[in-house]
Structures are given as structure tokens and as C-alpha cells.
Amino acid sequence: MTNRPPSEPESSQRTALGFDEFIAILIAFATIGAILFWSFSRKDSSWNLNGLLSTSPTPSVQPNQVLPSAAAKVEPNVVPNFNASPSPPPAAVVEPNTTSSPFDSTTPPVLGLPSVNVAPTQSSQAQSPVTSPGNVEPPIAASALPLVTPSAKKSTIPPPIAFNDVPNNFWSRRFIDVLSSRGILKGFPDYSFRPNQAVNRAEFAALLEKAFDQEVGKSATSYKDVPAKFWATPAISQALSAGFLKGYPNNTFKPQQKILRSQVLVALASGLNLKEPASPNQILNVYKDAKNIPQYATGKIAAATANGLVVNYPDPQVLAPNKEATRAEVAAMIHQALVHLGKLEEISSQNIVRSPRVSVRPTSPKKNPNSNFSSGNLVR
Structure with missing residues (x-):
């Protein structure tokens, strides 16, 4: 036997797979298996490949996940909330088949309707929270609301005129303010009142x-x-x-x-129909200068004194009946006459003369009960 060179191995008709081909096939099957697993894990058992074939990526919604978008992604069969504010709705996600609402855990939801989980968003306007249809509170009956009765319109009195020559500590300032606020007294074009000027x-x-x-x-x-x-x-x-x-x-x-102080008191007592006291001198004794009162004026001045119409400055016990009346003195006496008629409230002043005895009030004073204090023209 002769040594022959080893024969070449016969080439096999079946070629074994290489490592790269094996890895590729494994990855392909793994990919297909992942797709099938993902498809069967969805609640919707139908084969919907529109999402896979779509060119624009759509983020999937996971349970209890809040999207950063201001609009809520709502699945089909969600009943819209008609009580929501017309402003852009806050971010929300749908939790299918949930059993409770984050706003009211004690109220069972309506079967077959998903509840809406609301995530608060920053907004310049107040927004109404989006609630599930099962948690909507019933409207309040109109009869349950308290009845509000509009209050009667109150009369307003304008502020007094700020005269530039009547200081705050002037003895007749409060009398002047009350009358000027009601339009009875008005000053001069230069915003002065001239309280010490004779009338x-x-x-x-x-x-x-x-x-x-x-x-x-x-x-x-x-x-x-x-x-x-x-x-x-x-x-x-x-x-x-x-x-x-x-x-x-x-x-x-x-x-x-020029009108005198005694004449002013006589005029007021006459116009108001004051009843003269039976003993005028007993009332006039309150004045230190009662003897200077004219005889014709004793009864009227006694009636005016008894009804609180007399205002004396600086000394209440000095009447000075024959002295010319100033604008400040006339204002104080007219004020007291209106207090007697019930038209004005009384002012506390130490210059008002308080008589020890009071006379009877007139039975029918000559006055208009519907007097309008806001009308009239300037006093010149």
C-alpha cells in the first residue's frame, strides 16, 4: 500500500448557521414576542395597528399619570362636565374603571362611567374643578337662599362749607356748620362768612x-x-x-x-307762635342786664329764653338786647329755633341759656312740616 495524501473532506450539502445569523433571528423573534405581549396586555383586545403605523409619535397614557399638557386626554365614552368653567380646562387624565373620586371618597361613582382625576394648574383666573358625573352636587334650591331686602335709601347731608374766616375754635362754628351743610347759610364770593358782621x-x-x-x-x-x-x-x-x-x-x-338782638328774638318767638309765660320777669332774671330789655319785648324774649332760643357770647348771663346782631349770633339763634321745631338735633354749648322754668309749647306753630333745608339762594 502506498501512502496517498489525505483526501480533501467532502463539502457538506448543509451549511450550519453562523453566530450573527442566530443573533439576528433571536432578536426578530424577541421583537415579535414583545409586540404580541404588548398587544394582548391592552384592555382593548382588538388589533389596532394604526398607532404603530402612525408617523407622529403618540404618548401612551399610564394609570395615575398626569400629562404636562393643559388639556386632558379623555378616552371614549366619557360624559362631558357641563358645570365646568368656560376657561381652558385643567390637566386631567382618565382612570378607566376606577372605584372612587379624589373629591368625595364616600360617594360611589356611577357604574360604567370613568372618574376624572384633576391636577391643579396655575391660572390667572379661578377655575372650577372637573368632577366626575357621579360626584356632582345637586343645585341649591332657590327657597334655601336667604332673602335679602334692600335697605331704604338714606338721605345724605353734604359737608359744611369751609369758610376761611371761621376757625375751628370759633364759638359759633358748630351752629354755622349745621346750617351751611343744609344750604341755609352761605358765604360770600371770597369764601368768607364774616361772622362778626352785623345783619x-x-x-x-x-x-x-x-x-x-x-x-x-x-x-x-x-x-x-x-x-x-x-x-x-x-x-x-x-x-x-x-x-x-x-x-x-x-x-x-x-x-x-341793622337788626338788634332783642328784635331777632322777638321775631323768632312771634313766627314760631311761642306762648308767653305768665311771669316773664322770673325768667328774665337769669340775665344780668335784664333791665335793658325794651318793655314791648319782655314777653317774647322770656318765651324765647324758656324754649332755649337764646345764645349769648361770651357770657351766657349777658343778653345785650340793644346790640346789633351779628351773622354768627343770628345763625346760632335760628339753629335753636329749628331745634325747638324738631328739625335739627341739639348741640351741647355753654353759650345756650338754660332757663330754670319752661313755658308751654305753642299749640299751632306757623311752620311748614315739609320744610326743605337744601333750597334757597345766597345770602347777600
Whole structure:
């Protein structure tokens, strides 16, 4: 036997798989298995490959996951909440087949309807929380609401005029403020009141007109020194018909004559129809200068004193009946007359004379009960 060279192995007709091909096949089967596992793990058993074939990626919704988007992703068969605010809804996700609501754990949800889990979002406007249909509270009956009755409109009194010559510590400041706030007193164009200026008869008649608002009589007496176009003619006629003032025997009124303090008190007592006391001198003894009171004025001044109309400054016991009345003094006495009629509240002042005896109130005072204090023209 001769040594022959080893023969070449015969090439096999079956070629074994290589390592790379084995790995590729393994990865392919693993991928297919993962897809099948993912598909069967979904609640929806139908084969829906639209999501796999879609070109735009769609994030999947996991249970109890809140999307960062401001809009909530709602699955089919979700009943919309009609009580939600028209503003953009807050972020929310749907939890299918949940058994409770985060807002009311004691109220069972409606079967077959998913509840909505709301995540709070920052918003400049107040938003209503989105609740599940099973947790919507019933509307409140109209009868359960408290009845609100509108309050009656209260009358407002404007602030007093800030006169530049009436300081806060002026003795008659409070009387002036009350009358100016009601339009009875008004000052001059330079915003002054001139409280120490004497008052003439025409100006006093104008003050009476605005303070008491008496009706003008049909038979008003005309005086030869009061022209028809005089600025105070209507006020003078009203003061005459109401019984506050009287003229002089020679058919004159003397509108420019300064009025005295005693004449102011007599006019107020006459117009208010105050009853004179039986013993006027007992009341007038409160004044140190009672002997200076004119005889014709004793009864009226005693009635005015008994009814709190007299205001004396600086000494309450000094009447000074023959002194010219100033604008501040007239304002204080008219204020007290309105207090007597119940039109104004009383002011606490040490300058008001308090009589030891009080006379009887008038039975029928000549006044208009519906007096309007806000009307009238400027006092000149």
C-alpha cells in the first residue's frame, strides 16, 4: 500500500448557521414576542395597528399619570362636565374603571362611567374643578337662599362749607356748620362768612325764608322803601305773611337797617307762635342786664329764653338786647329755633341759656312740616 495524501473532506450539502445569523433571528423573534405581549396586555383586545403605523409619535397614557399638557386626554365614552368653567380646562387624565373620586371618597361613582382625576394648574383666573358625573352636587334650591331686602335709601347731608374766616375754635362754628351743610347759610364770593358782621333786616328776612320755608300770604303788605324788583322782596313778603317781621307805622320796612338782638328774638318767638309765660320777669332774671330789655319785648324774649332760643357770647348771663346782631349770633339763634321745631338735633354749648322754668309749647306753630333745608339762594 502506498501512502496517498489525505483526501480533501467532502463539502457538506448543509451549511450550519453562523453566530450573527442566530443573533439576528433571536432578536426578530424577541421583537415579535414583545409586540404580541404588548398587544394582548391592552384592555382593548382588538388589533389596532394604526398607532404603530402612525408617523407622529403618540404618548401612551399610564394609570395615575398626569400629562404636562393643559388639556386632558379623555378616552371614549366619557360624559362631558357641563358645570365646568368656560376657561381652558385643567390637566386631567382618565382612570378607566376606577372605584372612587379624589373629591368625595364616600360617594360611589356611577357604574360604567370613568372618574376624572384633576391636577391643579396655575391660572390667572379661578377655575372650577372637573368632577366626575357621579360626584356632582345637586343645585341649591332657590327657597334655601336667604332673602335679602334692600335697605331704604338714606338721605345724605353734604359737608359744611369751609369758610376761611371761621376757625375751628370759633364759638359759633358748630351752629354755622349745621346750617351751611343744609344750604341755609352761605358765604360770600371770597369764601368768607364774616361772622362778626352785623345783619340788616333784608338779610334777616332772607335767612328766615330759607330756614323755615313759610308760604307767602296772598295779602302781603307792600312798603314804599321795598321796590318790586328788590332782591329781598320775596323773602320780606314771606317773613311778613308768616308773622316773623312787621313794618313801621309810616309804611316803611327799612330793609337796610341793622337788626338788634332783642328784635331777632322777638321775631323768632312771634313766627314760631311761642306762648308767653305768665311771669316773664322770673325768667328774665337769669340775665344780668335784664333791665335793658325794651318793655314791648319782655314777653317774647322770656318765651324765647324758656324754649332755649337764646345764645349769648361770651357770657351766657349777658343778653345785650340793644346790640346789633351779628351773622354768627343770628345763625346760632335760628339753629335753636329749628331745634325747638324738631328739625335739627341739639348741640351741647355753654353759650345756650338754660332757663330754670319752661313755658308751654305753642299749640299751632306757623311752620311748614315739609320744610326743605337744601333750597334757597345766597345770602347777600
